[in-house]
Amino acid sequence: MTGGVSVRAVVEARDLDVEFAVAPGEVVAVIGPNGAGKSSLLHVIAGLLRPDSGTVTVGNHRLTDTASAIHEPVHSRRVGLLLQDPALFPHLTAAANVAFGPRARHHRWRGMRAQARQLAAHWLGEVGAADLSDRRPAQLSGGQAQRVALARALAAEPDVLLLDEPLAGLDVAAASAMRRLLRGVLAAGGRSSMLVTHDLLDVVTLADRVVVIEAGRIAESCTVADLLTAPSTAFGARFAGVNLISGPAGAGGASVTAAGLDWHGTCEADVRPGSSAIAVFAPAAVSVSRDEPAGDVNVVAVGVAELDHRGPVIRVRAEATDGTDDAASGLAADISAETAAGLRLIPGEQVYFSVAARDVAIRPA
Structure with a gap:
């Protein structure tokens, strides 16, 4: 079985430039904004996309090496690819497809x-x-078709299994069933697996490690636990459901300066004044008000970008008040439905977000 997969790929037309490895038996979730290069990366490994320069190696077997003009054809790579579209042959039965x-x-x-x-x-x-x-x-439902597509991928005995949002088109029940199935399949056989997803539940239940790709580059690579508790990029933080502000650390390391504002919090021991740092805090710790609050709190004026209903909680997503992409853009506050009703929030209006310093963790970037 596979000795793991390593890839170094530059695709100039898609502004992709990445390098990383997946260990045998490891499941790596690949996340990032739309158009960041996640699917292109999988296509390079599968052999569907030739990089301008780079290598793809599985175990000791070199599948792609642009310097040596090596490019194994797709059918001989022992790389399984499962997409959002099952892409089953319509004229064949499920058994014949597999x-x-x-x-x-x-x-x-x-x-x-x-x-x-x-x-x-x-x-x-x-x-x-x-x-x-x-x-x-x-004759198959969406969930049934994905099960058959997974069986087809596994029947080819792949050393590497690539999954490109295979649960995105399924309803909640079918996605939950597929997730349970994948959890057992991905953990067996020692194969390396990569999962592109936009769903935090997929990452939490299936992945060992997370790679964040932004603008064709790897912006963050960490364990799932670190993504949830100490993300180091704005996208990783938003994906994990927390707020993140980045900038230089202030005097004493207990603040981060971003867009002219000082965000005060509790600093970790290795934060040095002037060094790159991040301030992390939960949306539930953020208060929303019409008037600027007084007191020893971090306060920023924001525009209401959108409101999202999450059970008994309303998530208020912020945007910069002047239309620029400053530190406030993308911040989130979780407030009760009663509070939201009292504020009568409307997208586009200005409000104030505030969070106590005790609820903000300052960490090295």
């Missing part, structure tokens, strides 16, 4: 047709779809 990969890889072997049918039956059983073997894709 058997297609093994038959294509070993088409010269005698008896491969029978062995491929056995593999298809095995993997359909593994993904809980044995009863769907005789159905064609048009």
Whole structure:
């Protein structure tokens, strides 16, 4: 089985320039804004996209090496790719779709047709779809089709499994069932896996590590626990559901200066005055008011960008009051529905966000 996958890729047309590795048996979640290069990265590893320069290595096997003109074809890479669209062959049954990969890889072997049918039956059983073997894709629900697509990917015995938002098009129940299934499949066999997702639940339940890609570059690489408790990028913080302000640390290291404002908090021991630092705080710690509050709190005037209903909580997302992309843009406050009703918030209006210094953690950037 695989010795892990490593990739170094530059794709100039897509402004992609990344380098990292995934250990055997490790599941890495790849997150980032739309258009950041996440899918392009997977396509380079799968062989669907040739980089302008770089290498892709699985174990000791070099799949891509632009310097040596090496580019293994897609069908011989032993890299499985599962997309949001299951892309099943519409004229084949579920069993025939799953058997297609093994038959294509070993088409010269005698008896491969029978062995491929056995593999298809095995993997359909593994993904809980044995009863769907005789159905064609048009007869399958979205969740059922994704199970068959996963069985097809696994039947090809991949050393690397790439998943590009495979749960994005499913309803809540189907996504939950697929998530449970993936948790068992990804942990077995020692294969390296990469998961592109926009869902925090996918990261928490499936991943060991998180890579944040922004503008075609790796902006952050950390454990899932670190992403949730100590993110180091604005996107990582927003994905994890916390607020982050970055800038130079003030005197004593107990503040961060951003967009002309000093954000005071409790600093960690290794924050040095003048060094790059971040201030992190939870949306639940932020108060929203019409009038500027007094007292020993961090206060910033913001515009209301959007309101989002989250059960009994209303999330207020901020934007810069003058239309610029300053430190306030993207900050979030979680307030009760009663508070929101009393404030009568409307997108575009100015309000004040405030947070006590005791609720702000200052860390090295």
